[in-house]
Amino acid sequence: MHDNKNITLHAPLEGPLLPLDQVPDPVFAGGTLGDGIAIDPLNDCLHAPCAGTIIHIARTRHAITLRAENGAEILMHIGLDTVQLKGEGFTLLVEPDSQVVRGQPLIRFDLDYVAQHCTSLITVMLLSNSDQYRLLPCTTRPVTLGQAVLEVEPKAAAAKSNTGDNAGQTVRGRVHIAHQGGLHARPAALLRQTAQGFKSRSELHVGDRVAPLNSLVAIMGLGVGEQDEVEIVCTGPDSEHALKALLAAAATPSVGEHAPASAAVQLKPKANHEAGVLNGVCASPGLASGPLARLDGVRLPDDPGNNEPGPQHQALDAALSAVKAAIDADLQHLKGKHGDAAEIFEAHLALLDDPSLVEAAHQHIEHGIAASHAWSQAIDAQCTILKALDKPLLAERANDLQDLQQRVLRALLGERRELDLPPSAIVAAHELTPSDLLLLSQHSIAGLCMAAGGATSHVAILARARGLPCLVALGADLLALAPGQVLVMDAEQGHVETAPSVDRLHEVELARRQLAERRKQQQAAAQVSARTRDGRVIEVAANVASASEAADALTLGADGVGLLRTEFLFLDRHTAPDEQEQRSAYQAVLDAMGERPVIIRTIDVGGDKQLDYLPLPVEANPVLGLRGIRLGQVRPELLDQQLRALLQVSPQRRCRIMLPMVSEVDELLEIRQRLDRLAAELGISERAELGVMIEVPAAALLAERLAEHADFFSIGTNDLSQYTLAMDRDHAGLAARVDALHPALLRLIDLTCQGAARHGRWVGVCGALASDLLATPVLIGLGVSELSVSPPQVGEIKARIRQLDTSDCRAFSQKLLGLASAQAVRQACRDFGIREVHTRTSTLTTEQ
Ligand code: PEP
């Protein structure tokens, strides 16, 4: 249902304002399309005038319609006669059906290009269902971006009958929340994401309290615990489907956020009675010593009040966009590497879009409060709600809000964070946040200590994932310690020693060295190539996205780069990298790998990874659309440029080119011909090998034919799972089921290896399955001879390979092909591991 309330429309552009009847176009001026206003723009990006849903985008990207929460449909048309530009000069920044917040950038356009090729830049904003609403102008002067320009009031009669296409049944259902810890940030984000998949409006009811399912803070604010009963209410055209999906999402347990698996874990610290000892709670085990360093939050300058709202709205919107862009960039790096961290930062992105939070801040601004204070107050209010719930897990989620409070404040105040930490510092703070941890992990710190905080907070999860000792709830005394003071932290025992003796420091240092020695031995073994017990060499390469990651991988023992995702060069910038820049970047990766081979995958954008400078048509099913090698067919110049850069790196014998998303032989042949033509043009005779990713079922089924022309295969199990199982690889609710150990995938891998073997080609795996220790015997058994894994896992995977025997693996993997589910395969893999250890132990005993 629409809420029938008045809404304010804010200027989507800045520039002089014109009444509609002065627009030099009779269709707009005559009001045929609806009532509204026009702006002659001075800036190049159209922003959302209010929060709402994108209900239509012109194919040619020059016009967009948004439905506000009161049902008003706002059409914005950039320039006059711009349809004839066929999309040239316009870059879409949102997708159809997406929810947008007020001020969110919608379409970027090339001012000069549009001005030169069209009648006018005058941009119209009108209500396409204006028969149901009254428009009350707020201003007639030139407007700044985000300034209030119109009030939209539902007409009384319309209010009664206004059910629009959002009409439909209201349906409701009750469910017990199965998520461990209740509806904290990640399960709340899952419900929100599920609700977003439907047109209906959905709400969560608990007693007499209600939260709209588009707001993470509102959901968390209800304080719903594990096994609490809630009611879900959906209203709209697809309400029944929405309800079914939401009930299932609420009733399916997700992987919880576990406290550290330490027997010594306590949830409450011991009192600080002992001199020289601060007691806290272990959030991540480990023993460390080092000088204390403080990390403090942003100090908010005083607000004189009475601020003009327009610029403050703008400043807040700009800061929110900047933080979102920064989180997006972090996510590119974290995805596929640190799953937990990626999920946490995805929840942060959802919080930054949260209508309750953002609207609350904008309302404070309307009262003359500075953007920094408005944002701070909006966050503090939500933190107070979460902390008052008497649910520790939810109270700890206030830490995520504080993280965003700090990040946005820093963006607003223009503060850059540059840390100057002594080596092996023990970092102390009132409470650290996930983004602090991301920043700190770029320095060589020894441990983390917090005066407040909890063992199940996101920052604790991240510390555990990085093996960094972490203590929380140490109390305010921690903050009285002087920077530089040398401490010992024994996280497992839950305490900090503030005045350790020299002997104690030696003892800790000795323990630290012994641990480092063990790691060194593992690493030394990682430098040697991995052979199975019967002598078969399996190459363990690394998946990397830059030259510095390649250098790290080499240090960790990688036998080569099995997948260089070249997207790293193309994302987060406004123009494409030219041939020379690409050539240097690829050469740097080759140089970083010494004498080892490097597989470079051609650009795999499209789908959900869009580039500002490469506008592609809006697609209903982007992952089934123009992505991977298909992009080379629609934008051949882009692929040619990349191929030219690749042909010029040296030595060519160490460079292997790999094509993503190939689904038929002709695609491969076409690229071979292109490479021949480009090499001839460049006068180059040496030629890199050309391989194909097997990540579409069609490619696996055609493996034998592809192997006639490909030099090698590398199986992309991430996409192969997505396309074989028809499950979105990024769908939070399906994450546990998108399992590459599904027998259907194993059959495809088997077919791939058989097809390759017929033509003497080798097969690698570069999807996440290659880094899964349970899968190592299966893949070797099916005939894979190269595993490309995340760099820190090289040593572990090599150690596993050395325990295996090829013929055992072969017999075992053949049996798995007959199983019925991924679960059954996983169980069989676990049993195989146990059986093998027994066999090896008894063989050793007999041999002795
Ligand atoms: C894959 O799909 O398994 C793969 C390695 O490619 P990406 O994850 O980059 O799509």
Ligand code: MG
């Ligand atoms: Mg892929």
